[in-house]
Amino acid sequence: EVQLVESGGGLVQPGGSLRLSCVASGFTFRSYEMNWVRQAPGKGLEWVSYISSSGSLIYYADSVKGRFTISRDNAKSSLYLQMNSLGAEDTAVYYCGAGSGNDYWGQGTLVTVSS
Amino acid sequence: SYELTQPSSVSVSPGQTARITCSGDILAKKYGRWFQQKPGQAPVVVIYRDSERPSGIPERFSGSSSRTTVTLTISGAQVEDEADYYCFSAADNNRVFGGGTRLTVL
Numbered sequence: 575e576v577q578l579v580e581s582g583g584g585l586v587q588p589g590g591s592l593r594l595s596c597v598a599s600g601f602t603f604r605s606y607e608m609n610w611v612r613q614a615p616g617k618g619l620e621w622v623s624y625i626s627s628s629g630s631l632i633y634y635a636d637s638v639k640g641r642f643t644i645s646r647d648n649a650k651s652s653l654y655l656q657m658n659s660l661g662a663e664d665t666a667v668y669y670c671g672a673g674s675g676n677d678y679w680g681q682g683t684l685v686t687v688s689s
Numbered sequence: 690s691y692e693l694t695q696p697s698s699v700s701v702s703p704g705q706t707a708r709i710t711c712s713g714d715i716l717a718k719k720y721g722r723w724f725q726q727k728p729g730q731a732p733v734v735v736i737y738r739d740s741e742r743p744s745g746i747p748e749r750f751s752g753s754s755s756r757t758t759v760t761l762t763i764s765g766a767q768v769e770d771e772a773d774y775y776c777f778s779a780a781d782n783n784r785v786f787g788g789g790t791r792l793t794v795l
Contacts, residue, residue, distance in 0.1 A: 609784065618775065618786060618787075618789040619724070619726075619775050619777075619786040620786065621784040621785060624782075636690065669731060674779060675734070675777065676724075676777070679732055681731055682731060
């Protein structure tokens with residue numbers, strides 16, 4: 575059974591940092607492209623970042639470029655998102671998605687940026 | 690960057706056909722896919738490569754494409770199909786979701 579489990583969310587003050595993790599199981603993680611997608615409360619889905627299966631190709635949405643860093647550890651079947659300089663606009667549920675088109679999703683982790 | 694445009698809401702009665710459109714220049718050269726999201730749940734793919742249906746998705750879900758528009762059709766919509774639907778596409782260094790369509794079946 576395919577499983578993606580995100581963690582690392584929580585309450586953080588504006589300007590702060592968080593590191594999200596996503597642990598995968600039930601499929602060959604190293605063969606899959608991965609994405610982070612977020613959803614602000616009551617809003618739609620927003621693509622955040624992409625990383626190729628090897629980690630050699632990385633893309634970011636303009637809204638997070640320069641502040642967020644995506645990475646992966648294929649030996650640990652894990653995906654990460656380092657988030658710096660967080661603002662209220664970054665408050666959202668963050669999902670990891672497996673596959674170029676997000677074939678599989680985790681249940682998400684909530685990030686709340688507030689003082 | 691690319692944009693995908695969907696209607697904000699669609700409403701049908703049970704058993705009727707629901708159609709949700711998604712338009713954007715990216716769709717002229719790349720496939721579109723559709724996600725269904727119910728409250729409190731993660732999205733689920735219901736259509737990929739414009740018209741392919743994953744295993745486990747009911748046959749009443751179908752997709753089509755024409756130039757810069759993809760369409761999700763739910764033939765004989767059921768109450769359990771009530772959800773938010775998002776189109777998605779990817780090209781080069783861009784990945785983009787449509788704004789989402791709230792489907793009401795009542």
